[in-house]
Amino acid sequence: MADATDAPERDDREALQAAATQRLHPLSWLFTLIAQLRMFALPLLVLLLGGSREDGDDIGDLIGLAGAGVLAVVAVWQYFTYRYGFLESALVIRSGLLQRNVRLIPFDRVQNVTLHQNLLHRLVGMAEVRLESAGGMGNAEAQMQVLKLEQANALEALVREGANRARAAQTTNDGGDAARDDAPVLWLALPTRELVRLGLISNRGMLVVAAGFAYLTQAGDVFTKRLSNGIESMRREGIAMAEAWHLGPVAYAGLAFGLLVAMIVAVRLLSVALAILQFHDFRLHAGERELRVERGLISRVRSHLPKRRIQAYSLRETLLHRWFGRQSLRVDRASVEAVNESQSVRDLVPLAAPDGMDGMLTALLPDGSWPLQDWQALHPRAWWRVFAPLAMAVLAGTALLVFFEGLVGLWALALLGPVYLRARVWARYSAWTLGGGVVAFRQGWLDRHWRFAEARKLHALQITQSPFDRRHGMATLHLDTAGASPMEPALRIPYLDVAEAEALAARLRALMPRDAGINPARTGASAAPAA
Numbered sequence: 001m002a003d004a005t006d007a008p009e010r011d012d013r014e015a016l017q018a019a020a021t022q023r024l025h026p027l028s029w030l031f032t033l034i035a036q037l038r039m040f041a042l043p044l045l046v047l048l049l050g051g052s053r054e055d056g057d058d059i060g061d062l063i064g065l066a067g068a069g070v071l072a073v074v075a076v077w078q079y080f081t082y083r084y085g086f087l088e089s090a091l092v093i094r095s096g097l098l099q100r101n102v103r104l105i106p107f108d109r110v111q112n113v114t115l116h117q118n119l120l121h122r123l124v125g126m127a128e129v130r131l132e133s134a135g136g137m138g139n140a141e142a143q144m145q146v147l148k149l150e151q152a153n154a155l156e157a158l159v160r161e162g163a164n165r166a167r168a169a170q171t172t173n174d175g176g177d178a179a180r181d182d183a184p185v186l187w188l189a190l191p192t193r194e195l196v197r198l199g200l201i202s203n204r205g206m207l208v209v210a211a212g213f214a215y216l217t218q219a220g221d222v223f224t225k226r227l228s229n230g231i232e233s234m235r236r237e238g239i240a241m242a243e244a245w246h247l248g249p250v251a252y253a254g255l256a257f258g259l260l261v262a263m264i265v266a267v268r269l270l271s272v273a274l275a276i277l278q279f280h281d282f283r284l285h286a287g288e289r290e291l292r293v294e295r296g297l298i299s300r301v302r303s304h305l306p307k308r309r310i311q312a313y314s315l316r317e318t319l320l321h322r323w324f325g326r327q328s329l330r331v332d333r334a335s336v337e338a339v340n341e342s343q344s345v346r347d348l349v350p351l352a353a354p355d356g357m358d359g360m361l362t363a364l365l366p367d368g369s370w371p372l373q374d375w376q377a378l379h380p381r382a383w384w385r386v387f388a389p390l391a392m393a394v395l396a397g398t399a400l401l402v403f404f405e406g407l408v409g410l411w412a413l414a415l416l417g418p419v420y421l422r423a424r425v426w427a428r429y430s431a432w433t434l435g436g437g438v439v440a441f442r443q444g445w446l447d448r449h450w451r452f453a454e455a456r457k458l459h460a461l462q463i464t465q466s467p468f469d470r471r472h473g474m475a476t477l478h479l480d481t482a483g484a485s486p487m488e489p490a491l492r493i494p495y496l497d498v499a500e501a502e503a504l505a506a507r508l509r510a511l512m513p514r515d516a517g518i519n520p521a522r523t524g525a526s527a528a529p530a531a
Contacts, residue, residue, distance in 0.1 A: 113130075121146065189281075385469070
């Protein structure tokens with residue numbers, strides 16, 4: 001009886017295994033090995049440049065070679081045991097030899113198909129294919145490393161066609177009209193001059209400099225000592241040269257200013273180079289259902305993002321943006337990405353003129369919701385809520401300075417003026433709105449930032465109050481969406497009147513999906529009633 005019951009399951013499994021007949025590229029093991037070894041590249045480089053050889057180093061070298069050999073065996077093993085194939089509505093992947101795994105990935109679960117080509121991929125005509133599903137936590141549903149470029153393009157087209165067909169069938173079954181499969185329209189292309197502006201605006205080079213300093217602190221005593229000795233030697237030579245030239249205070253100040261300007265220029269040039277590397281030949285295409293992004297100079301990436309998977313938006317306009325007449329737009333996706341994901345499409349619009357940005361947001365958001373209107377101010381004492389904690393910190397710091405340094409420490413009280421001005425300006429230019437099914441919060445004067453989302457895509461609401469908020473009748477409304485970016489400010493509306501926060505939560509709750517909820521305030525502000 002048990003054999004008869006298990007027979008259909010065995011037959012299904014055997015059918016799935018039989019469907020997975022296609023292999024990866026014969027050199028895929030090499031790319032897998034390179035990816036595995038890449039994580040050890042920097043430690044090995046530091047060891048070679050800054051390490052000192054001692055007794056027993058030969059044993060360490062042998063251990064390293066043995067580890068590399070094991071990784072090579074694993075990479076070859078993965079190649080020989082990995083197969084993929086297709087059914088009518090799903091992708092089948094088979095892997096493993098001693099312990100066999102068979103995965104069935106329905107096309108309608110696939111939310112993003114990404115083709116990635118680094119320089120080596122492009123030289124040999126290969127590509128890496130990455131499939132992501134809804135609700136992914138930063139890991140790919142399937143990652144095929146690597147395929148011939150023709151195979152990768154065919155796989156991408158087949159998966160996307162299957163996903164579109166499955167969604168169209170679902171729409172038809174639900175009684176709606178299937179969306180048209182129009183050819184994608186080019187929304188945005190960034191020439192090199194725009195990438196130069198992007199580099200000057202974004203200041204990405206400072207991230208590299210900060211990461212470099214952080215790594216040097218962990219690079220080892222020998223390497224750090226050599227670096228510090230080199231800097232000290234340059235300092236002594238500079239002082240000796242200045243004394244030989246008999247430079248005065250004005251000359252020293254001029255040299256210091258020139259050095260500062262040179263450092264700023266160097267960082268900006270690095271930012272421009274990084275922007276060109278990442279966004280070279282950037283193209284944003286929009287179809288009926290999804291967006292397609294292509295970018296990259298050395299590593300070329302092509303990603304697809306269904307419009308319905310966009311959860312929230314971050315529109316930024318810094319002072320440099322305004323000088324160049326540009327804005328930038330980032331999006332949060334339904335699937336959670338790694339913070340440093342190189343194939344991410346969070347930078348949906350790296351740079352665009354305000355008119356062009358308005359046109360794209362008008363097409364992405366519900367009809368009539370953009371541009372955002374009817375902005376509402378925060379609580380009249382919101383500025384005090386921002387000022388009070390900083391003022392207390394300044395007073396505490398002043399007290400410590402006076403204790404250790406005497407009355408000269410009272411000069412720290414001068415910081416209260418800028419802190420007060422900042423709080424006033426922040427409160428004056430902060431506002432919220434809800435219209436056309438879109439809820440938004442804006443802040444900033446020199447650097448402006450808009451954070452907004454469709455109310456129907458919110459997952460949860462929460463009203464919170466601190467003791468200070470309760471005393472002054474204020475509350476903060478937190479808005480939760482899937483895939484919120486840790487690199488962007490949280491989606492929230494702070495320092496509202498309690499009654500206003502509850503009324504806004506009730507309006508949002510009526511627009512949210514029926515299975516979404518609201519958490520009551522932890523400090524006494526009542527939750528909005530369910531719709």
